[in-house]
Amino acid sequence: MRLSYPSNVKIIQLPCSGRVDILHLLKAIEDGADGVYVAGCLEGECHFLTGNLKAKKKVQYVKKILEEIGLEPERVEMFNLSSGQGPRFAEIATEMVERIKKLGPSPVKLEKAA
Amino acid sequence: MTDLKSGSNLEKVLKAGHFAFTGECGPPKGSNVEHLKKKAAPLKGVVDAVNVTDNQTAVVRMSSWAASTILLQEGVEPNFQMVCRDRNRLAMQSDILGVYAMGIRNMLCLSGDHQRFGNHPEAKNVYDLDSMQLISMVKKMRDEGQFLNGEEIDVPPKLFIGAASNPFADPFEFRVHRLAKKINAGADFIQTQCIYNMDKFREFMKMAVDMGLHEKCYILAGVTPMKSVGMAQYMAKMVPGMDVPESLVKRLRGAGKGKVAEEGIKFSLEQIEEFKEMEGLAGIHLMAIEWEHRVPEIAERAGVLPRPKV
Amino acid sequence: MIVADRKPLKELLEMVEDCDKVLILGCKGCVTVCNVGGSKEVGILALTLKIARKKEGRLLEVSEKTLERQCDPEYVDEVKDIVDGYDAVISMACGVGPQFLSERYPEKRILPAVDTTFFGGAVQHGIWEERCAGCGACGIHHFGGLCPIARCAKSLLNGPCGGSADGKCEISKDVDCIWDMIVTKKMKEGRLDELLMLRPPKVWTTARDGGPRKSVREELVQ
Structure with missing residues (x-):
């Protein structure tokens, strides 16, 4: 199965979405990422029971922070899919890229600050 | 009548064994004396005393003591209310001395609604004393002639001490004990919360009578006529500690357009008839909220006029 | 904490x-x-x-x-x-x-x-509740080990006010009526009579009302 997904999505692999930390998401934004999303297992199917649910809450929290400081919360998102859903993975990547394109580049850029 | 505690009209009426009838009048949201006089006028001669509320529902109004004084000048006996929310023990005691000096003879001691409900929810509340301790303090000032700290008072305030009782709040089993506690603390008379659930109130009064509380204190049953279905629903849902049975709301709704207020008054009149016969009750406290002008009519129809001259 | x-x-x-x-x-x-x-x-x-x-x-x-x-x-x-x-x-x-x-x-x-x-603790992960008001003179033994100073919206010492309904405080359905809990506990213990005695006015001198406070332990001071 050779599915193509947008090349501007950089994948960081983790053993479980539960390992994702608020700090990771914020760090990505701070480093200038235009968007960041977490792809976790389907709800109810976490190998570690609640890893994906915890990730969802952390994503929610980061959305709140971004909103508070005047950034679009849509730049951060949580998606759920199973490891067998290759096409869905590509679909999500495309969907997220489309969304971010509509929002435009993140205003958090070093060059602007320099 | 040297054994009177205060010599107030209300005390004399109750002591003489008459079925008392008290009213209520909320001071204006301003210094509008004419408005206050207008509200109080229909109550003159129709009730034995008029409760003057103290920043009721935590909404700022003309001070209870000032409004009480104005009523007094108008020939209406006030029942000065004081809540624990807005004053510490210093302010309380000085106000108590003040009202007595101005000729006020009845005082109702209350905890007060929390300021969260009022128009200044940002306020810092006081609650230095609770209502029980306030009752006890007024009694100490009157009977022992002493301040809370034990210092002697130069001309102690001789006040007829009232307290409130809500038979419908929880925990229900404790309510009658709380009433007993207020009586032990020094309450001479009790005015209850507005009664709508008659079954529950009968049960409450039976417990009170069984404990002999009616022999130690005058208990006045609280009555507030419903003016509309909306008011009944508001009271049922929004007013803490209020018990409005669904059957009453249904009855009011069934009265039809333009007849709800009359149905509300009819319900109150039925209640009053039953209260007159109910063991342990010494009177009625009619809280006709913003309906003071209807009180003479209600009193007439309730057969409580003319009021006794004592 | x-x-x-x-x-x-x-x-x-x-x-x-x-x-x-x-x-x-x-x-x-x-x-x-x-x-x-x-x-x-x-x-x-x-x-x-x-x-x-x-x-x-x-x-x-x-x-x-x-x-x-x-x-x-x-x-x-x-x-x-x-x-x-x-x-x-x-x-x-x-x-x-x-x-x-x-x-x-x-x-x-x-x-x-x-x-x-406030001074409180976690009642569950992510939710903390107030328990102590730091009044400087603990009296919770009079109230079934529960503090009405910190936990009653009116700091009442002589029983629940008229706004207590279904175990909740009049200020919010999210707030437990501590007096409901105190009364229920004392009733279960068969010690309701302890709540029927008048509790005198609180002495607030040990609380913040007495001014900023200081605690000195002579045995530790060098």
Whole structure:
């Protein structure tokens, strides 16, 4: 199965979405990422029971922070899919890229600050 | 009548064994004396005393003591209310001395609604004393002639001490004990919360009578006529500690357009008839909220006029 | 523990408006336990402030450090060599921390990052509730081990007010009526009579009302 997904999505692999930390998401934004999303297992199917649910809450929290400081919360998102859903993975990547394109580049850029 | 505690009209009426009838009048949201006089006028001669509320529902109004004084000048006996929310023990005691000096003879001691409900929810509340301790303090000032700290008072305030009782709040089993506690603390008379659930109130009064509380204190049953279905629903849902049975709301709704207020008054009149016969009750406290002008009519129809001259 | 909530970011950004370089100081005491001012939260706040300022096109340099405690001079001392390098120090400790810092470093601008709320504990993960008002004269043994000073909205000492309904306080359905709990407990114990005696007015001299308080243990003072 050779599915193509947008090349501007950089994948960081983790053993479980539960390992994702608020700090990771914020760090990505701070480093200038235009968007960041977490792809976790389907709800109810976490190998570690609640890893994906915890990730969802952390994503929610980061959305709140971004909103508070005047950034679009849509730049951060949580998606759920199973490891067998290759096409869905590509679909999500495309969907997220489309969304971010509509929002435009993140205003958090070093060059602007320099 | 040297054994009177205060010599107030209300005390004399109750002591003489008459079925008392008290009213209520909320001071204006301003210094509008004419408005206050207008509200109080229909109550003159129709009730034995008029409760003057103290920043009721935590909404700022003309001070209870000032409004009480104005009523007094108008020939209406006030029942000065004081809540624990807005004053510490210093302010309380000085106000108590003040009202007595101005000729006020009845005082109702209350905890007060929390300021969260009022128009200044940002306020810092006081609650230095609770209502029980306030009752006890007024009694100490009157009977022992002493301040809370034990210092002697130069001309102690001789006040007829009232307290409130809500038979419908929880925990229900404790309510009658709380009433007993207020009586032990020094309450001479009790005015209850507005009664709508008659079954529950009968049960409450039976417990009170069984404990002999009616022999130690005058208990006045609280009555507030419903003016509309909306008011009944508001009271049922929004007013803490209020018990409005669904059957009453249904009855009011069934009265039809333009007849709800009359149905509300009819319900109150039925209640009053039953209260007159109910063991342990010494009177009625009619809280006709913003309906003071209807009180003479209600009193007439309730057969409580003319009021006794004592 | 002492419980706190993080201040709104808008308020914090306004505080550091004219700063270019700040030090965020966490505390490993209570605020770490209630997840508001430990090293993790220091990291989150640092990143957040940096993001917000980058967005404005003005970089904010942020350093992070978390002290053992901010309510002991010896730990507050640990930053003595570095504070000078910052326009301001943001303390994520309870209200005590920024004051110890202000007193130790009088020349430095010290900013509070949290709103200190109450003495309480976690009733479940992520939810804290108030338990103690620090009145200076504990009397909970009179009330079934539950405190009406801290937990009754009116601090009543002689039973529930007329607003108690279904075990909840009149101010909110989310607040338990502590008097309902006290009465229920005493009834179960068959000791209701203890609640029927008049409890006298509270002596507030030991509380904040008596002025700022001090605790001296002679055996420890050197």
